[in-house]
Amino acid sequence: VIGWSARGGGLRRESRPSPRAGGGEALLRTRLSGICGTDLEILRGYLAFGGILGHEFVAEVVDCPERPELEGRRAVGEINAGCGTCSHCRGGDPRHCPGRSVLGILGRDGCHAESFLLPAVNLIPLPDGLDDESAVFAEPVAAALEVLEQLPGLAGEEVLVLGDGRLGRVLARVLRQAGVAVSLLGREREGDPRPAGAGVELLTDPEATRERFRVAVEATGRPEGFVAALDALRPRGTLVLKSTYEGGAPLPMARVVVDEIRVLGSRCGRMEPAVEALAEGRIAVRDLIDAVHPLEEAPAAFERAARPGTFKVLLRP
Amino acid sequence: VIGWSARGGGLRRESRPSPRAGGGEALLRTRLSGICGTDLEILRGYLAFGGILGHEFVAEVVDCPERPELEGRRAVGEINAGCGTCSHCRGGDPRHCPGRSVLGILGRDGCHAESFLLPAVNLIPLPDGLDDESAVFAEPVAAALEVLEQLPGLAGEEVLVLGDGRLGRVLARVLRQAGVAVSLLGREREGDPRPAGAGVELLTDPEATRERFRVAVEATGRPEGFVAALDALRPRGTLVLKSTYEGGAPLPMARVVVDEIRVLGSRCGRMEPAVEALAEGRIAVRDLIDAVHPLEEAPAAFERAARPGTFKVLLRP
Numbered sequence: 001v002i003g004w005s006a007r008g009g010g011l012r013r014e015s016r017p018s019p020r021a022g023g024g025e026a027l028l029r030t031r032l033s034g035i036c037g038t039d040l041e042i043l044r045g046y047l048a049f050g051g052i053l054g055h056e057f058v059a060e061v062v063d064c065p066e067r068p069e070l071e072g073r074r075a076v077g078e079i080n081a082g083c084g085t086c087s088h089c090r091g092g093d094p095r096h097c098p099g100r101s102v103l104g105i106l107g108r109d110g111c112h113a114e115s116f117l118l119p120a121v122n123l124i125p126l127p128d129g130l131d132d133e134s135a136v137f138a139e140p141v142a143a144a145l146e147v148l149e150q151l152p153g154l155a156g157e158e159v160l161v162l163g164d165g166r167l168g169r170v171l172a173r174v175l176r177q178a179g180v181a182v183s184l185l186g187r188e189r190e191g192d193p194r195p196a197g198a199g200v201e202l203l204t205d206p207e208a209t210r211e212r213f214r215v216a217v218e219a220t221g222r223p224e225g226f227v228a229a230l231d232a233l234r235p236r237g238t239l240v241l242k243s244t245y246e247g248g249a250p251l252p253m254a255r256v257v258v259d260e261i262r263v264l265g266s267r268c269g270r271m272e273p274a275v276e277a278l279a280e281g282r283i284a285v286r287d288l289i290d291a292v293h294p295l296e297e298a299p300a301a302f303e304r305a306a307r308p309g310t311f312k313v314l315l316r317p
Numbered sequence: 318v319i320g321w322s323a324r325g326g327g328l329r330r331e332s333r334p335s336p337r338a339g340g341g342e343a344l345l346r347t348r349l350s351g352i353c354g355t356d357l358e359i360l361r362g363y364l365a366f367g368g369i370l371g372h373e374f375v376a377e378v379v380d381c382p383e384r385p386e387l388e389g390r391r392a393v394g395e396i397n398a399g400c401g402t403c404s405h406c407r408g409g410d411p412r413h414c415p416g417r418s419v420l421g422i423l424g425r426d427g428c429h430a431e432s433f434l435l436p437a438v439n440l441i442p443l444p445d446g447l448d449d450e451s452a453v454f455a456e457p458v459a460a461a462l463e464v465l466e467q468l469p470g471l472a473g474e475e476v477l478v479l480g481d482g483r484l485g486r487v488l489a490r491v492l493r494q495a496g497v498a499v500s501l502l503g504r505e506r507e508g509d510p511r512p513a514g515a516g517v518e519l520l521t522d523p524e525a526t527r528e529r530f531r532v533a534v535e536a537t538g539r540p541e542g543f544v545a546a547l548d549a550l551r552p553r554g555t556l557v558l559k560s561t562y563e564g565g566a567p568l569p570m571a572r573v574v575v576d577e578i579r580v581l582g583s584r585c586g587r588m589e590p591a592v593e594a595l596a597e598g599r600i601a602v603r604d605l606i607d608a609v610h611p612l613e614e615a616p617a618a619f620e621r622a623a624r625p626g627t628f629k630v631l632l633r634p
Contacts, residue, residue: 096552235413263580265573
């Protein structure tokens with residue numbers, strides 16, 4: 001099977017023997033995969049991951065001995081594969097298992113490929129009414145929903161989302177549908193008619209955010225976003241950190257102490273509620289797709305995804 | 318009056334007209350002042366503060382038109398002087414007032430001087446049974462108690478305090494008396510018989526802390542302490558940040574995101590409970606005093622306070 005890795009530096013075409021189901025692993029045939037900011041960071045050297053890239057997908061279950069009822073069905077999946085025996089895994093949450101592998105990120109080939117493996121327990125079958133182009137957003141939507149799980153009671157609160165890229169837009173829409181009063185701090189985008197999302201206030205001047213918010217969600221992917229979030233927060237505010245900066249970044253942590261800011265690291269969320277929210281149409285995402293490229297044209301797709309102002313680029317085998 | 322500032326770089330002797338009470342300000346005659354890590358950081362350029370240094374004190378109230386009953390009494394004081402009209406001040410907490418001045422730190426001369434001013438509302442009179450040498454620790458004890466206010470329900474929990482200097486030792490003792498199972502990560506101190514504190518486990522090997530704790534309190538004053546705290550925490554753990562690093566520090570914030578760590582900035586605490594805890598003998602601190610220098614010998618005192626292994630150096634006018 002054909003897939004794309006970051007082995008040795010740039011994007012690299014790999015040709016491998018087809019993986020085989022068994023030992024808890026299901027064989028999946030990729031229908032659609034999404035290029036994420038993390039993929040681009042790995043290409044820049046983050047995490048030194050040399051396997052096949054990709055962790056956002058919709059796939060057909062081809063071979064699944066443990067859950068044969070899924071065979072032939074479309075599915076998305078939890079991307080963290082736990083050891084199954086530690087306290088996190090026993091508690092039903094492999095996302096923090098210390099021995100975990102992560103699809104296309106850590107110790108496990110990803111989904112920018114014709115087919116790939118994932119533990120059968122990780123699969124979530126899709127309802128028939130949910131189209132591939134929406135379902136492929138399940139992972140970022142789950143990551144956005146995680147903020148609501150970490151901060152219950154956000155409804156009615158004014159929240160600033162920093163960064164109007166891929167993740168920032170999804171975050172703004174997910175928070176908005178939960179009743180949060182969302183402002184999105186982004187750039188002027190001339191000629192781009194795509195709205196921030198129904199009911200989301202789009203701000204382009206950081207000065208307009210100064211000390212206005214009790215909660216800010218940092219999704220710019222740049223250390224400058226951390227500083228802008230501190231500027232926007234009131235003392236004792238909460239900074240939800242979604243961006244993983246490549247390497248160490250110099251940050252004004254003294255301000256975190258002096259203003260007694262709470263910084264909450266926030267990563268993956270649970271997939272089931274994300275699939276539900278997409279299936280029920282509570283979160284619309286299809287307008288965020290800029291392009292769908294054939295898997296064979298991954299270099300052009302990655303180049304497009306890395307261009308400023310691009311939201312989501314998909315690959316189809 | 319004589320006092321010591323960091324104006325122009327190093328420690329500098331200042332001679333000023335005596336300040337006068339009025340407009341809400343009380344005149345205080347210093348009995349004892351403590352040299353804090355923040356004083357040393359200001360000397361290194363942090364905050365660019367050019368006034369008289371010092372914010373830990375025991376003083377005699379000399380002139381206090383607003384609270385004449387305090388005149389002649391010994392007092393300590395809340396070091397943040399608020400505007401009195403913002404929402405923080407109206408809520409009884411000037412510590413986060415955006416227009417605040419802070420004794421010896423921000424826009425207000427401090428207590429490493431023969432006398433100084435502080436708003437009358439900030440003063441807390443001392444009970445007769447509490448000696449000066451204990452009471453001068455009220456500010457760092459309050460800063461340590463703030464952790465318990467931010468994280469109620471810590472009793473019974475295992476907590477790692479990083480840094481066995483001035484603040485780390487006080488933190489360990491304050492948390493211990495609240496029923497927390499405290500481990501203190503510090504250096505080997507040959508020939509220093511002072512214990513970490515009754516019931517506090519003293520660790521010197523960071524390896525022994527790895528992923529062992531749900532809560533870690535960073536009080537080393539060095540960015541390396543932040544990394545060591547991350548190493549010691551389990552996923553979804555809480556890192557209480559007490560250290561204010563000079564300037565920006567490169568920190569591995571990606572780990573905060575991936576492990577969904579909560580970072581809690583923690584600064585000043587309320588003084589009243591600190592005075593109470595010291596007066597009731599719940600927290601013993603006098604053994605942390607390394608030296609008491611005359612105010613005139615401040616340079617020698619600061620030099621001593623900056624020496625590794627020193628806990629607390631006091632100045633007496």
